[in-house]
Amino acid sequence: MTGASPEVVTPALLRAWPLSDPGAGKESRGHLVVLGGSRTTPGAAQLAGEAALRAGAGKLELATSASAAATLAVAVPEARVLDLPEDETGAVVPTAADRVVASAEDADALLVGPGFDDVDVAVALLAAVLPRVSCPLVVDALGTAYLTEEPDGVQHLDGRVVVTANPVELAKLTGQDEVDGEDEILDAALEVARTRSAVVLAGAEQKLVVAPDGRSWVVQGGGVGLGVSGSGDVQAGIVAGLLARGEEPARAAVWGAYLHARAGERLAGEMGPLGYLARELPPALPAVLNELR
Numbered sequence: 600m601t602g603a604s605p606e607v608v609t610p611a612l613l614r615a616w617p618l619s620d621p622g623a624g625k626e627s628r629g630h631l632v633v634l635g636g637s638r639t640t641p642g643a644a645q646l647a648g649e650a651a652l653r654a655g656a657g658k659l660e661l662a663t664s665a666s667a668a669a670t671l672a673v674a675v676p677e678a679r680v681l682d683l684p685e686d687e688t689g690a691v692v693p694t695a696a697d698r699v700v701a702s703a704e705d706a707d708a709l710l711v712g713p714g715f716d717d718v719d720v721a722v723a724l725l726a727a728v729l730p731r732v733s734c735p736l737v738v739d740a741l742g743t744a745y746l747t748e749e750p751d752g753v754q755h756l757d758g759r760v761v762v763t764a765n766p767v768e769l770a771k772l773t774g775q776d777e778v779d780g781e782d783e784i785l786d787a788a789l790e791v792a793r794t795r796s797a798v799v800l801a802g803a804e805q806k807l808v809v810a811p812d813g814r815s816w817v818v819q820g821g822g823v824g825l826g827v828s829g830s831g832d833v834q835a836g837i838v839a840g841l842l843a844r845g846e847e848p849a850r851a852a853v854w855g856a857y858l859h860a861r862a863g864e865r866l867a868g869e870m871g872p873l874g875y876l877a878r879e880l881p882p883a884l885p886a887v888l889n890e891l892r
Contacts, residue, residue, distance in 0.1 A: 605785065605807060605815035608857050613891055618854060619845055621655050628657030629707040629843030633836070634699055634728070635739075636714035638689020641667035643714025645675055646832040646877055647739075651710070651840030652677060653884040654858065660706070662699055663714075664689050690720040696727035703728075708735045710839035712742025713832040722748050735759040735842045738797075739835035743768045746795055753795060758811055760797035761848045763835045764788075769801055781805060785815065798848040800838065802831065806856040810849045818853070821860030822867045829877030834859040837884065861887045 606612070621628050631651050636644035644661050652659055659678040661671055666689055668682035681702060683695035703709045709732055715721040718741055725745035729736070729752055736756055738746060743764050746752055753760045762772075769787040770778040772795075778787045781804075788799040788809040801807045806818040838855035842848065862883040866875040 603813075603815075605809075605817040608808075608816050608818045608853055610891060613854060613857060616850060616853075618655075618841065618850070621844065628655060629840070629845060630658040630660070630705060631656045631839055631843040632660045632662060632699070632702050632706045632709045633713065633839070634662045634691070634709065634711045635832075636661075636663035636667055636671070637691065637716050638664050638666045638685060640714035640716055641671050642829065643740075643832045645671060646829045646881070647710060647713045647836030647839065648675055648678055649878075650833040650836030650881045650884065651843065653881040654837045654840035654844075654855070655888070656840035656843045660702055662691075662695075662702060664691050686717075686720065688717060690715070690717040691724055692720060693723045693727040696724065696731070699728050700731045703732050703734055706734050706843070707845065708737065708839050708843035710737040710739060710835060712737075712739035713835055715741035718744045721745065726752075729753060730755065732756070735848065737761045737763065737835055737839040737842060739763045740768070740831060743772060746791075746797075747771050750794055753797060756796075758796045758798075759848060760795070761800060761838050761842065761852050762791060762795065762797045763800045763802070763831065763838060763852075764791070765802050765831070769799075781807075785809070789813065789815070798852045800834070800852045800856055802834070806860060808849065808852045808856055814849065816853050816856075818856040818860050821863045822872055824867050824872050824875055825859070825863040827875070827877055830859075830863075830880065833877050833880045836881075858884055858887050861890075
């Protein structure tokens with residue numbers, strides 16, 4: 600059952616819990632690897648990667664299906680792009696694991712899941728990758744299916760994990776048919792945080808962040824415009840970018856959720872509550888970060 604109410608995230612709270620000063624060079628600002636996308640969904644990896652850079656990460660690698668790699672490399676010239684083996688549908692297959700693990704060895708954080716579109720292939724791929732990874736980790740979207748199948752699959756990372764999940768994914772992670780309402784979402788997030796030793800960022804009308812020790816926060820606002828295709832990929836990228844910069848998981852998740860919400864509100868103020876695209880969220884992030892300095 601739900602315990603203490605989550606702490607409301609405000610600018611004052613964030614200024615009292617500030618991000619670390621970014622380094623002067625790309626090496627000191629963190630190296631992020633994003634494992635995501637497929638032949639038909641390469642844009643998810645692009646959105647996540649661009650959001651990470653806008654949040655201050657210094658170096659970016661995008662690991663995606665071979666058929667999408669060249670296009671992605673042109674679309675995100677700031678990134679190194681790994682072309683990974685894929686199956687007949689364009690999903691990255693488990694034989695790609697060695698190359699992903701090799702890249703993650705030099706990384707400050709790894710994001711997995713955005714743009715995966717085949718649950719069985721995703722679980723098999725992550726089963727070949729995640730037990731061999733030692734850097735901080737963000738598990739997003741269909742990547743959470745691995746933690747449904749393997750509840751202890753990231754225990755070796757000693758809590759250096761953030762799980763970004765919607766209510767449907769939370770329900771699967773906790774073995775329920777559905778999770779509905781803020782109290783149920785909070786209870787499910789608390790269970791996942793405790794059992795997976797991970798910070799959980801749960802998206803709904805409000806964003807909830809829960810740590811394994813039971814601390815919790817709520818980010819209010821953001822607006823209905825954030826309910827658009829690709830918005831979750833952006834949020835996961837922001838969190839991963841902050842994690843790569845060296846922030847601890849709870850701070851990366853709280854700040855990431857807040858930045859995502861405020862970026863949505865800025866765009867809603869300019870364009871109205873509906874109609875902006877997820878690709879427009881990353882360019883709004885630096886101004887929000889500036890306001891909080």
